[in-house]
Amino acid sequence: MNDSSPFVAVIGGGPAGLMAAEVLAQGGARVELFDAMPSVGRKFLLAGVGGMNITHSEPKAPFLGRYGVRRDEVGALLEGFGADELRAWIGGLGIDTFVGSSGRVFPTDMKAAPLLRAWLKRLREQGVVIHTRSRWLGWNTDGALRIATAAGESALRADACVLALGGGSWARLGSDGAWVPLLEARGVSIAPLQPSNCGFDVQGWSPLLKDKFAGAPIKPVTIRLGDEAPRQGEFVLTASGVEGSLIYALSAAIRERINASGSATVHLDLLPSHSLEKVVGALARPRGSRSMAKHLHSQLGLDGARAGLLRELSVKDDFLDPARLAAVIKALPLTLVRARPLDEAISSAGGVPFEALDDGLMLKHLPGVFCAGEMLDWEAPTGGYLLTACFATGRVAAHGALHWLSERRALK
Numbered sequence: 166m167n168d169s170s171p172f173v174a175v176i177g178g179g180p181a182g183l184m185a186a187e188v189l190a191q192g193g194a195r196v197e198l199f200d201a202m203p204s205v206g207r208k209f210l211l212a213g214v215g216g217m218n219i220t221h222s223e224p225k226a227p228f229l230g231r232y233g234v235r236r237d238e239v240g241a242l243l244e245g246f247g248a249d250e251l252r253a254w255i256g257g258l259g260i261d262t263f264v265g266s267s268g269r270v271f272p273t274d275m276k277a278a279p280l281l282r283a284w285l286k287r288l289r290e291q292g293v294v295i296h297t298r299s300r301w302l303g304w305n306t307d308g309a310l311r312i313a314t315a316a317g318e319s320a321l322r323a324d325a326c327v328l329a330l331g332g333g334s335w336a337r338l339g340s341d342g343a344w345v346p347l348l349e350a351r352g353v354s355i356a357p358l359q360p361s362n363c364g365f366d367v368q369g370w371s372p373l374l375k376d377k378f379a380g381a382p383i384k385p386v387t388i389r390l391g392d393e394a395p396r397q398g399e400f401v402l403t404a405s406g407v408e409g410s411l412i413y414a415l416s417a418a419i420r421e422r423i424n425a426s427g428s429a430t431v432h433l434d435l436l437p438s439h440s441l442e443k444v445v446g447a448l449a450r451p452r453g454s455r456s457m458a459k460h461l462h463s464q465l466g467l468d469g470a471r472a473g474l475l476r477e478l479s480v481k482d483d484f485l486d487p488a489r490l491a492a493v494i495k496a497l498p499l500t501l502v503r504a505r506p507l508d509e510a511i512s513s514a515g516g517v518p519f520e521a522l523d524d525g526l527m528l529k530h531l532p533g534v535f536c537a538g539e540m541l542d543w544e545a546p547t548g549g550y551l552l553t554a555c556f557a558t559g560r561v562a563a564h565g566a567l568h569w570l571s572e573r574r575a576l577k
Contacts, residue, residue, distance in 0.1 A: 170195045171570045174310055174323040176301045178205025179339070180552060181538025182329030183284060184559030185566075189327070190291040192567040198293060199312055201300035201339055206281045208331065208338040212552070213277025219255065219262065220248040220270045220549035231550045233417055235543040238519045239554050246557045248549070254556075258283040269549055301330070303347040324573075325533040325566045329559060332513030332539035333358035340513075340539065348517070352530050356518055360510035361544040362551075363416050364408025365423075365501040374477045379404040381470035386411070387434040389496075390418055397437055402470060406501065414546045417514065420504050433497040435471050441495050448487035457484055467494070512551055514544040525565020526558065533569065537562040 171194050175186045178200035189196045198205070212218075221228060228248065232239040246254075252262050252270060260280050261273045272280055288295070302311035302318065309320035331340030342358050349355055370379075384399030388411055400409035412419075415431070422429035436444055444465065452460040461467040467475070475497060483493045507513060517536045521529060526541075528534045537558040545551050 171324040171574075172197075172322075173566055173570075174199065174321060174326040175329065176200075176310075176326060177329035177331060177339075177538070178202070178295065178297075179329060179331055179538060179555065180206070180209055181540075181555040181559035181562075182327065183288065184556050185327040185329060185535075185537055185563040186293045187284075187288055187291065188560050188563035189566060190288070190293050192563070194567065194570070196293045197296060199296045199299040199301060201298070203297055205285070205295060205297065206277075208335055208340060209281060209552075210277050211335075211338060213275075216275045217272050217277040217280070218269045218547070218549045218552075219272065219280075220251050220553045222248065222264045222268045222270055228550070231545045231548070232543060232554070233545075235519070239543050239545075239557075241524075242554065242557045242561050246560050248553055251553055251556055255280065258287065267548075301328075301344070301347075303350070325535065325570055327535045327537060327559075327562050327566060328540060329537040329562070330540055332516060333507050334360065334510040334513045336508050342507075342513075344540065348528075353517065353521055353528060356515040356542045358507060358513045358515040359420060360504045360507045361416055361420070361514040362413040362511035362547055363420075363509065364403060364406060364412060364505040365416075365419060365429075366406040366503045366505065367500065368502055370402075370404070370406075371477060374402070374473055375404050378402050378470045378473045381473075382409070383407075383433075383435075383470055383474060385437055386471070387437040388412075388415065389432045389434075390415055390422070390429065393418065395434065395437075402474065406505075407499070408505070410547065413511065416504070416546075417544055419501055420514075423501065423503060428500050428502045430498050430500045433474075433499055435467060435475060435494050435497060436465060439465065439495075441491055444491040444494055445488050448491055465494075511547060512539060512544060514542070516540050516542045518542045523565070525568055526562040527565050527569060533566075535562040535566050 173189050173194045173196050175182050175198040178198055186196050186198045229236050229240045255262055262270050263273055264270055300313045302313050305311055305320055309322050312319050312321050330344045333342030334340055345355050379402055381402050382399050387395040387397040389395040396414055398411035400407050400411040419429045447464040461472055478497050479493050483490050517540050526535050538555045
């Protein structure tokens, strides 16, 4: 690397930006990375609290299916750097990984910080210069990048730049969506940012349910939306609705149903290990002087938050007929009316459409400007799928930038 090497600015210090910086440096570019926060990788570190789920070990077909309507586009990006390549790359940093019982992949120490420290050390050794507290403000009229720091604003001339500014969730960690109007002002059409992997509100819980069970888990339970196959897991009751892993897994479909119809009704099986016939038989047994609550507990083990939710979402007449009550227990309707605010979501949908980008993730309307990570219009559930695609898009954008710069040099 020397002064004649192309200079590439990377805007954003999350996994996509850091990966882009690494590939660019390995490709011979002079790389400087700018991040608005006091340190890089802040959302990455917080995502690792409680266990750094880096990717997933499931077979390729179901893995790609997690990306929904963008399965083909994300699949193309993962061709050269999927789950196996990501694990090998982590191993190159001196971090071993293992597959958990759920198929999720974790570093052996379950922590994100050692991985990030080793990665930043390697980036610095590769010559990457990292600037924190440096916010990108768009472009000057002459095309220079505007960078704001505590010392004031500066104009930066780069041969190319990679934008990896995240989506619109967790603004306090840097993903604030402030880039949207900056790109729109340059003629880039942006799909509206929406919450993904998020909780949802109901029309309103009763004071009893809210006061007694807000924060309580509902488990085990299965959830079904429309004709989709039911999913089993758990979720949590909140003061305004529901959240948790089982809800997040369906968040895209629930959100789109609400967008189209104003609400989405899911059906809950509160006793997934019991057949309908078994529930009917248990409820039909004489209960004598026992209350219905005690009957449900003694015959079916249905109590606590699950019993409270059953009372909340059923009507009085349901409890008068064992067959009718059993049907409600096995398919309890829960109507959701709105997603929680974007800033509460784990991730976001929307962003730069793939149609606005070439195969190297360069904006067609802005030659030399590449996009990566959650800025792109895709989404995935939790479980390592988000991070895997973020790493992959960073690599593709960096290779795209190197190829574009090489072609320009060849024309001179």
